[in-house]
Amino acid sequence: MQFLYRLVGFDPTKYNLRTELMAGLTTFLTMGYILAVNPDILSATGMDKGAVFTATALASAIGTLLIAFMAKLPFAQAPGMGINAFFAFTLCLTMGYTWQQSLAAVFIEGIIFIVLTAFNVRERIVNCIPKSLRFAISAGIGFFIAFVGLKNSGVIVANEATFVSLGHFNATSSVACLGIILSAVLMKLRVRGALFYSIIISR
Numbered sequence: 001m002q003f004l005y006r007l008v009g010f011d012p013t014k015y016n017l018r019t020e021l022m023a024g025l026t027t028f029l030t031m032g033y034i035l036a037v038n039p040d041i042l043s044a045t046g047m048d049k050g051a052v053f054t055a056t057a058l059a060s061a062i063g064t065l066l067i068a069f070m071a072k073l074p075f076a077q078a079p080g081m082g083i084n085a086f087f088a089f090t091l092c093l094t095m096g097y098t099w100q101q102s103l104a105a106v107f108i109e110g111i112i113f114i115v116l117t118a119f120n121v122r123e124r125i126v127n128c129i130p131k132s133l134r135f136a137i138s139a140g141i142g143f144f145i146a147f148v149g150l151k152n153s154g155v156i157v158a159n160e161a162t163f164v165s166l167g168h169f170n171a172t173s174s175v176a177c178l179g180i181i182l183s184a185v186l187m188k189l190r191v192r193g194a195l196f197y198s199i200i201i202s203r
Contacts (some may be wrong), residue, residue, distance in 0.1 A: 008104035020074070024088040027076045029193025033077045034060070036199050041084050041148070045099040085148050149176070175202050 025183045043049040056079055063077030073175030088195045091102040116122040124136075151164075153176035159165035167173060186194035 017116070023074070026192050029196045031076055031078050032196035033199045034081065036203065037081065038079050038084055040152075041088050044097075045088050047099055069082075081145055083148065085141075085145050089148060101156075178202060 016127060024049075039049045039052040041051045060076070060078040064075070067073050067075050087102055087106065091097050091105070092099055100119060108159055113122065118123070147156075148166065154167045154173040155176055156164045157167040169177075179198050182201060183195055183198040187200060191197065
């Protein structure tokens, strides 16, 4: 236990090792869907899906280990499901940039974020945003990702009159709808890893 205390700050007088292991497993099951969704989204730009899967797994593992060993915090790290959709469908597919150019922009953005964080500017900017707007941004990102998913599965299609309309139901769109329903049912039943299991079953 002393080794764990020195390594990651685990205090056996405050925490239970079994509980922490179960919390870590639950966190993985909750976030595991990212390993499937992130490659699907980024491969639309021309990236190799297998390479993106490997990069997603490695980046998540390295980020989680760094925050565990350096900050001694039990926070799992993984690619954001909003920024990857913006990267693929706005920067690459809409604005016409290649994925290499877009990655260069993301690299520069990361450096800017590090500088802003080092001087506490980022925290001040976030604190200036009204709480209602923060909630709205999170909800908007969620709706955007849902829209992309429904479009890619063929549940909705482009329509000149109404912008979008229901598509023709085929095997892909039917499986997508069943996956959504299964996710809702499992989450209602409070099944750990509901999203992860739903993705595995519906793939």
